[in-house]
Amino acid sequence: MGTQKANPKQLGQEYVQEDEDLIAYKMIQEFEAQVSRMYKDKKMLRQVHTKMHGCVKASFQVEKDLPDNLKVGVFAGVPKNYHAWVRFSNGNTKPQKDRKKDIRGAAIKLLGVPGDKILNDELTAETQDFLLMSTETFFAKTVKELSRLLNAMTSPNFIKSNLFILNPLLWPILRRAIKSKVSCRNPLEIPYWSTQPYQFGQGQAVKYHLRPSPSNNIVVENTTDRDYLRYNLAQTLHDNEAKFDFFVQFQTDAEAMPIEDPTVAWTSQNIKVATLTIHPQVFDSNAQLAYGDNLSFNPWHSLPEHRPLGGFNRVRKRVYEVMSKFRHDKNKLPDVEPKDSADFLHGLNKLNTKVTLDQVVPTKHIIFTTAEVIVDVDKKTAYEFVSSVEELPSWLLKTGPIYGIIKVTKLRGNWAKVGDNRLVERGDSATLVEELISVHHYSNYAYQTTDFSDIFKHFTNKTYGHMWFDTIDDKTRLRWVYIFTYKNLLARIFLSLFAPLFLKKYLQNGLNNAKAFLEE
Template sequence: MANQPTNTLQLGHEYVASDEDVIIQEMVNEMQVQMERMYADKKMLRQIHTKMHGCVKAKFIIEPNLSDDLKVGVFKAAKNYHCWVRFSNSQTNPQPDKKKDIRGIAIKLMNVSGEKILNDKKNEQTHDFLLMSSETFFSKNIKEFRQTLKSSTAKNKAQLLFYFLNPKHWGVFKRLLGSLVKCDNPLNIPYWSTQPYRFGKPDKAVKYFLKPSADNTIINESLTDPYYLRFNLGQTLHNHAAKFDFFVQFQTDASLMPIEDPTVPWDSEFIKLATLEIPAQEFDSNAQMAFGENLSFNSWHALPEHRPLGSFNRARKRVYEAMSKFRHEVNGIPDVEPKDHSDFLTGTHIPELRTITHSVPTKHVNCIKSQVLVNCSKKIAFEFISSNEELPNWLKKVGMIHSALNAEVIEGPYNKVGAKRRVFFDGGHSVLEELMSYNPYANYSYKISEFTNVLKKFSTHAYGELWFDTVDDKTRITWDYTFTHKNMFYGWVLKILLPIVFKKFMQSSLENAKNYIENGD
């Protein structure tokens, strides 16, 4: 049951502090000084949500049977909007993805008719939604936030430490730590608007919420690579679509659900208005990554029916406009809104239905990894590495590890989960490989048993995983090996032996593959 109003504050009403304009201008000035210092003589990135994981094509599908009171603005009619979706980390100084951070998602709908709020973009046919991985914000108002910003943008990094050593700021520090989250994949976490928005009438305010579908298939290549969120996003979307449900929460009590204090969560009902559907696609070309970096998002680039509310949104209007203009001018790149077109979804595809199993053990095992960057497409790299016929061209003798002679398919073809092949090496050795997953041209994995070489003394099973990612318009091949061990003693032996012997074999093999693919020998 909806909460009943408990005070005289008005629903949907803003309460503007007298010194707000001065504070916002100070924030703009400090951010610009920081950006000039950080990006002197090089391309300027965003001040916040700097590290992008990907900018992908999607559809924003309005629910077909909304009640009349929900048919407002972009939700007025049951239609599908094409849109761009940008995933990011919040930190101004980009850090490895394994560190806790505020994660962001920005959605830019296209073909949205009607005049928008921003004067210089009022006739554009786009509309932005901005959400982040924290339900609430860590500062109560922009006056409190301005002190944190002043310390964090200062040239002397010690100022931020001194700021949080002050007991008066421990509440902000505690809330800040609570807003930072770990993330294995941008498609696998919920996002909130955190800030409120008008919903049609002046006394109607909502917050937005984006929840990932429980039916999404998530594929994670790594949780250690500094850019693993980009690679896990790419691995997932290569042959799988992803969906999010888009909800609103209405303000039902002006005191318990304040407009001006985003540290307070709202507890009203979640009402679904749309589905964000991200089709399977490849997004990590240099051209598309650059497009995403140059794209601008602003919560005020919206229809008046969805006007942003609250002091942080009022600050966003001026800060985002000023910083976007500053960034684009410094970089010499025009700030252009994308246009919709009938073939917008070209390059996306209906996923192939594949049986995905992924049960590589993680406890009581020894793991090693090798990588190589090859100047070719993922398709060429994948087909070469997975080919039975090509094995002798890249699995060559290194130390005590012998060369591959040929492979005999026992159960096949060797592109289906459960397929088996026996790989023969010189010296009379062989292993049995069974496909555990097969996701062309992104990844596959296999289980190894029936060793006949020296490894049979230490291990009964091993697991190989091969990952293919686009980096700088080339293909990065990552080869992961996981070995079980018969007992603790043999585990220590493998811990010493594998990095010295087997990793050298793996790296040499990948270099052989690179040389053969690029040069034909």
């Protein structure tokens, strides 16, 4: 016969480890020293999830007809539709290029949540935070294991901070940490997990899971810019909404689904309890980016029914509170939880409700080049000038062997919606026809070019142009992508030389001219 354990673990039960207070204290000392060195004479940023892609407005709609066992905390009573802030970020302490693999973060702050909260200093705050990451499991088994790694990584000693990978005791955690990092094209298209467990009422524990809807219309301008995740997020939310399903996953086996070891994935069912809807909006102004950076997200901003569980959350409580206060004091900013308001969702962009699909600009078997310029005007002004049929000859001028535009004739429409087209004549009498295939006013538009009358009719049947309008430091970046399809190998060779040597200069000169007109 088998034997039973003398003290089997209990569902929802924490098992406090030794030295947690001392470990938390050491982490705080190391983090304070690290960020003080990094931000000595400038604004202090977070120690983790430092690089923000955007802090956006959303609604968190609790599911109707939840069974009684799910009507807990924010999910109790009549199903509510909470206003929320959602902050998307990269996890790395030192901000880096978005193309590098990283742990991505999605932090949700519900507003207008009644009831006393856990933290004594914020007992009457009306917020509830859910912190999630792009990895289902955490890379450290215990806070002691994590502390050993952080001690090396935050050290001011160059050898210690850069050669800690030679320590074989750290290899298992390093392997798990590397595996946890993911590539990402857009923060709206990947799932997120709480990784750590949380109480759900009395005697129950859950983890949280956030999964994007497959029907979301995701826009990807590019994956090469240093900050492309912000640009792709902004382009997507310009006239699209993004929905996520919010799940709870119950601990059903205290041994197989431990509270204190977040490297173990739980295997129970995910149960949907809410829908997170991120509305169409503009979020990339300097003012809103600063607001998002100054917000504090903490799993202990919580109702007691959703109390964080486990060693990592217990240490988080001490570290997050101290580090948030340290950062806000350094920046001379108040650390205050936001309040809900009736006009929270005012000023959003109009949702694009069209059901037809625009023609897609190809991404394979092409030759392309790009040009860009930053203009000190708003996107609406830049868009209206660059897309104007009448203005095109004034800024797209001869550059090298490529002649400028001397005449544009509208064939159909006013170059404002999909299907509108125009006849373009260059200074060498060559003509071509351009047709809009995608239009998102003040954000981006794309067109296809056909009916070439010059030498290009031998190399290509169709080319594409895509004009993007991005906000950078409250200015507008114009980014022009020009794409060739090619007929054969000879055409491919010719166009692969022509595009970077001549066309790129032509596009860049045109954008420089547009900038001069716009800034006069």
